[in-house]
Amino acid sequence: MIFATVGTQLPFPRLMDALNALAAGTSEEFIAQTGEATENRSALQEMKSLQPAEFSDLFLRARVVVSHAGIGSILSARKFGKPLIIVPRRHALDEHRNDHQMATARQVEGSPGIYVAWETDALADLLASDLAPASEAMSPAREHLIAHIAKLLA
């Protein structure tokens, strides 16, 4: 099963339309949290929003998760140990208030289990390949920030 999520703030029809086209050509199940009232994309099981428990459940059941380049989605993939394909929202297409998702995607590209589809055309090849899971291993940068905050609170 492929789980797609666009976060709680804004819909992302470009991504959903692309996934709908891909889902139509395969027998694999596609479940999508769309952030918009149901558009009746025929090949997707669409839901506008999800309760936290439903979200976790779908994330855990998915073979691969596809999402916008939101930090919540990236951190969820690490928490649940799933491969994640991110498609950054573009300011030029009115998909977000600025291009911060492009910056996020550039920063996390190449980190284990996180794959960037700069264009939706790249999704088909990525979904067909063998993707590694993301992981929540402690990074030196996170360890350092935790120690710093602990010091501020001491």
Place this chain on the structure above:
Amino acid sequence: MLHLHSEGFVMGKRVLAVASAGGHWQQMMLLRDSFSGHQTLFLTTLDGLPEQFDAHPARILRDCNRNDLIGIVICTLQLSWQLLRFRPDAVISTGALPGVIALALGRMLGAKTIWIDSVANAEEMSMSGKLAKRFAHHWLSQWQHVAQAEGAEYAGAVL
């Protein structure tokens, strides 16, 4: 510091941790080890989320953003109530606007205030981060180049 509490004596400070649902909350969860020795109250904006992360005690706030005046009023009243009851020694937020309001109120009540700007903001401080600057004793970006450009502290990142 020692506090008399209904369950008895609890060591540590009272830390109020405020984060909106989504990435803000996830980042707070990745940083929670930094205040695990303290008495913490979590505030977020989505019912069921604290249970998913075993974060307790926790309360739910009405979410708000700068285009939602009624939401801002409700959220501010809820935060005022929580702050007056909990009397935090420190308020920490990873965003977004409810966290800014929490820092402003916390500072008025004499708490130490810490803003950790979301790691999503890799090019400049977030809109809420810019608002939080005047209320934060410690104003952190998770990107070294952003911190340098905006006069924030950098001390690492959750990624």
